[in-house]
Amino acid sequence: MLSVAKLLLLIIAVGTGFFANDILHWFNAKNDKISLDEYCLITTYACTQDHKTVQADKDTSQPLVPTVVEVDWPESSNEQLLISLQGYEMDMGQVVFKLDKNSDGKFSGQVILPVCTTEAMTWYGTITDGETAFKTSIRMER
Structure with missing residues (x-):
């Protein structure tokens, strides 16, 4: 059971790291609307x-x-x-x-x-x- 939790956390950490740039770009694009x-x-x-x-x-x-x-x-x-x-x-x-x-x-x-x-x-x-x-x-x- 403990190894399944570790594997799940590892997958989440790798996935978050892989898509971090896209996620940041998406949030910045929403907040950077010019006047x-x-x-x-x-x-x-x-x-x-x-x-x-x-x-x-x-x-x-x-x-x-x-x-x-x-x-x-x-x-x-x-x-x-x-x-x-x-x-x-x-x-x-x-x-x-x-x-x-x-x-x-x-x-x-x-x-x-x-x-x-x-x-x-x-x-x-x-x-x-x-x-x-x-x-x-x-x-x-x-």
Whole structure:
């Protein structure tokens, strides 16, 4: 009887050790939800953060339908910016889009978000010129 208890405890200890990283990751993912309040939402209304302004041609994006995004970044000397986004409600990987500089000094490009299984989703991330970045988000609905 004592050896059965020892064997059971050994199996539990080995199993716990084997899955410890997955268990910790699962608990941390539940507790590490970010606040979207600090992210500049891309809509038809200009959103300004640190003298940088971002605006879109529509308030909500649709899956696989281009949304034109325009950024006014006066202190950037680069010819392009990168938008890097990831899903807030579910993990769908990371998408990156390029914005090119126009003749008027603003950056513009298209954002085409992938299809999601939910009716609506928020994508959040950064717009960067390679040196500095600011936080942004975009709402997608079917």
